Amino acid sequence: MIPLGAYLMVSAALFVIGAFGALARKSAVAILIGLELMFNAALLNAVAFWRYLHPQGFDGTVFAIVILAVAAAEVAVGLALFIAVYRRFGTAEADEIALLRG
């Protein structure tokens, strides 16, 4: 059986990649993708812990499903926002949109 640590390693790698993508990419869509990766890292973690530590309960699977739903909704809202932003500013570069700058 694959040990729990392996899952966690994969998950951590996934998360770091996602975080790097979210922080470093210019395109808003790419940031969104980064975020999605981080979500999935968390999902993987949840499923892995469930299977290894509390296999008799349902909480882990429920948690995973909620995360999936949230991620899906987030993508929908995020994309809608980007479309609106693109229409308003003519670009989807995150750095270009700095209206809240103090």
Add this chain to the structure above:
Amino acid sequence: MNSWTNHLLTLILFTPALGALVLWFLPSRPKVQRWAALVASLVPFVLTVVLWVNFDFQRAGEFQFIERYPWYDAIGAAYHVGVDGLSLVMVLLTTFLVPLAILASFSIQERVKAYMMLFLFLETGMLGVFLALDLLLFFVFWEIGLVPMFFLIFQWGSAKGERTVWPGFTLQARVYAAMKFMVYTMAGSLGLLLALQMLGLVTGSFDYLQVLERWNSISGPVLPNIPLYIPVSLVKKVAFWAFVVAFALKVPVWPFHTWLPDAHTEAPTAGSMILAGVLLKLGAYGFLRFVLPLYPAESQFYAPVLAFLAAMAALLGALAAWGQWDFKRLVAYSSINHMGFVVLAVAAAAKAAGTEHAVQALNGAVLQMFNHGLTAAGMFFLVGVLYDRAHTRNLKDFGGLFGTVPFYGGVLMFTAMASLGLPGLNSFVSEFLIVRGTWPVLPVFTAISLVGLLFTGAYILKGLKHALFGPLVEKWANLPDMTLREVLVIGPLMALMLLLGIWPLTLLDVIHRSMVALVNLLAG
């Protein structure tokens, strides 16, 4: 009595204010405003006549036409109005003078609407003071009256002149006068408000009749309801002086009088008429309605002090009037002289509580209030008539007008003689009654006041001498005589002066009945 007369007092009280609101919606053309204001002020007069007719003179010492509605239950204040003989006379004076004053103000050309509205609000304020039977209500109306008068002086006062308050600080004369009037009276009201609230707290009610009953029956060394543990006698003394100062400022009694010559001189003619005719009476009314009944013992104790101030007012007022060259200021000072007699009578009545002397003195005082309302208003009006034509009030500028404007001369002579106290005209009766009432009680102060009476002659004659007599000043050779409108203003005043001089019982009967009640109340 039908339901209509049940609300007579409220009607009288608020029709002027209502009229003012109606004026607001009418077109601003001066002519419309003037006539509307006149009509609006005649309504309360007619209602007062109705009141007079329906008044039960046999019970003139009691309050009649009482109306009472809850207003501020939590602290025991109510909308409570009523008239006894004293208020009736004062209400009559007010509603009688205001239409005449409005008629006299037809010569006002600027901002007529605002002027007329203020005047009508002023009438409601003054009437409220005379009608209120609730201390809080009284105070509210007392203060309301100030505001319109302030603006009347401030906005429509005489255009010329300035006063230096201190080096480097000079004000326009009318601004100075308005401020002095306002600030001075407000300062007096402060103590009054505190004293009224104290009364309300201690007795648990602001209702005049209840306060009267409970306040005078307070026993025990310390005040109930106020956890301060102050001796009752001290509180009564302090509250007495708070009342006295507030009312003395308004009368005005020497040495609180210097606002008066300024305010009266700078106010527009009709404003002076009402100031002298009615506003001064508020103070004297306060003495009779509140100071005497609420503080009989203190009044008695301090009567000589009050009498001293009154005698000084009578004497120094006359002297100062004699020293004037501004005709209007001369008339203004004459008010101090005449009202000094009223306060002197009040002092005598307080000292000789319960006696015939007290009744006579108070009869004289109230009659003098009414009479002075007539004569002072008349004199101010006549000075105004002269000013409208000549645009000066300096007596040195006039001379010989008796030949040029004989009708005006006759009218002025008549009114001046009424003011001087010529027998056969009104003031004589009241002055005689006052002297009769005060002489046995306060002989020294009466004697001082009589010296003032001598100088009354001097200043009246000075005015007549310089205005009517002497060589004619060429400038005024073509001065027009009085117009019909002006005759209509002075005519009713003169008629009443004559009537009250010949047959004082017209008014004295009701005054006497209510004063007997008051004196009996004082005697306990």
Add this chain to the structure above:
Amino acid sequence: MTNELLLWLLPLPPLLAFALIVLFLNKSNKASHTVAILSVVLSWLGSMVLFLRALGIGAEALAEHPMHDSLVWLPGKTSLLRIGVYLDPLTAVTLFFVAWTIVMIFVYSVGYHNYGQPKGDHDEKGYPPHGATVEEHGHKHKVPSIEPMYARFFAFVSLFAFGMYLLVVSDNLLTLFAGWEIMGLCSFLLIGFWFKKESARAAAIKAFMTTRVGDVFMLLGIAYLYVATGSLAYTDVFNPEVLHQLAHSPAPVLGMSVAGFIGLLLFIGTVGKSAQWPLHVWLPDAMEGPTPVSAMIHAATMVSAGVYLIIRVFPLLHAAAEVPEFLSPMPIIAFIGAFTALFAATIAVAQNDIKRVLAYSTISQLGYMVAAVGIGAYVAAAFHLVTHAFFKALLFLGSGSVIHGMEHGVLHTGERIDPQNMYNMGGLRRKMPITFWTFLIGGFALAGFPVVTAGFWSKDEILGEAFAGHHMGVFWTLAVAALLTAFYTMRQITLTFLGEPRTEAAKHAHETPWTMTVPLMVLSVFAVGYGWVGVPKYFPVLGGLLPHWFQEWVGAVFHLYVKEEQAVSHSLVPLLVSILVSLGGLALGYVVYRGVTRADQPDPLARPLGPIFTLLKNKYYFDELYAFLFVRPAYWLAEVFTFRWLDRTVIDGILHAVARLSWNLGQFLRNYIDLPLINGFGDALGEGAKGFGRLFRAIQSGRVQHYMLVALAHVVAFLMLVYYYATMS
């Protein structure tokens, strides 16, 4: 008509006339004087009817039951003040002379004010008429012109008559005072009738103010009487019980009884109105008014009112004098009267203005009456009051006639002289015979020419009473005054009528129209005839023939209150003295002044009397003295002390100081408390937050990825912290 109703109505016609003229008739001279004269004739008629009815009732009966009616006028707690009308024998005789003199004066005024003459060339209201130019027989000459304020004169003088009638018919002191003051007003108006003349204006003010000094005291006296008795009606006040009580209770001042003190206060009113020393100064100046007014004021009405008052209140004075514990006012009254009689007579000797001489003689004669009351001879005082009213009215009207005649001459000749100065006259007896003879009668009556004139009888009675009562000081003072009176009267007659005309104007003087001469003739009848009603019983030959009607008649009034004095021993000494001084004075006057032949001649007395004459001519400098002692200090007190100093400087100064203090306090609070502390604290709070924000705005880049990075850093830091603490424990 009942007596009472008639009494009520008596004063009203003149009042009505006044109102009618003022309101409606003032444009028509004819209507004005018609109404005025008609009104006084009506009052005269009423007075005569009442007088005759009173005669019918008889003195004793009328004194016991006077005509009396009253109604409630003022309320009181225990008593009501009633006013009403009253007629007893004293009222009746007063009414008699008042009615006659007033009618005569009214009729006279028509002529005096040149009714029927043309309007003046340059006349204006407020100045006496200056004359009009008319063309007659082809050449122009000046004639007197009608008074420009003709109607106004009749209005005022009617009101004056109303005042006097009101005073006489009053049953109480209050309405008496009303009439008294109304006359005061009228005298003010009429003395200042030519109001544009500075001198007339000043005289009017002076008259009103001087009498007002007396009036204020009198008002106090009336008020005190009202306090003490609860009534002012004669019938109540002069009740023996009331009088007794008043005379036995002490007044607060002067050691007098209440009765005496009230009497003194009322007497001060008389001093003012009847121009007694020291309040006499107004009366001579009052000559500024038209002459009928002088007659009205100085004979018929106003000054008589003062004497009438003290005779009226005599019971009070008498009661006060009866109680020895208290100071009596009577000696004061006697002193002032006698002093004034002599004092004014001396001044009259040195006056050249024909009216001024009469004015001082009036003061002097009033002094006689006052002195008579002071020694208790109230009947003699009343008698002299009546006779004096007649002959003094006659003299004033006569002098007016003289002046009128002189003015005619002045206008005719164009001379610039004073038509009132006696030195400019002379020889007028031929030009103005009626005036001369009537004036002579009046003058002799004034001088007390024995037996035939009324003045003799009344003056003799006063002297007789003074002598009989052992008031020798009063007696001799009055006797000397009588000598002077006769002297200056003859001086006046000699200078005016006798000798030759001393100026052109006097040569062209003219007898006056019938409206003026008829009243003179009527009055001269009384100036002679009225004496016969008062011939004393002890008088040789005549004494028994005629009853002393006046004594019985007026004496009856006070018999009710005044205990009859013990039978007076009558001596012939006063009678002889009286005859001697009268004839002596007249003779002396003629001898001294018949030698005056030029208008600019100095007075024959000027040299022998020296500085005393100057003193007399200047009226003992009383005007100057009063101006220095009272008038100017009072002005200073009023204008400088009270107004400028007390009101403007002290009281307003305090107010302004308070205002300034409040202002400065406000400035202090604003500058040192509000601005630095309160505002400072608030500002600091705001500024602090602002600075903090400025500090942190750097990290607010607006870039999403920055925020995420920061969030990540924080999460990491937080986790490390958690880890650190978790492992520590």
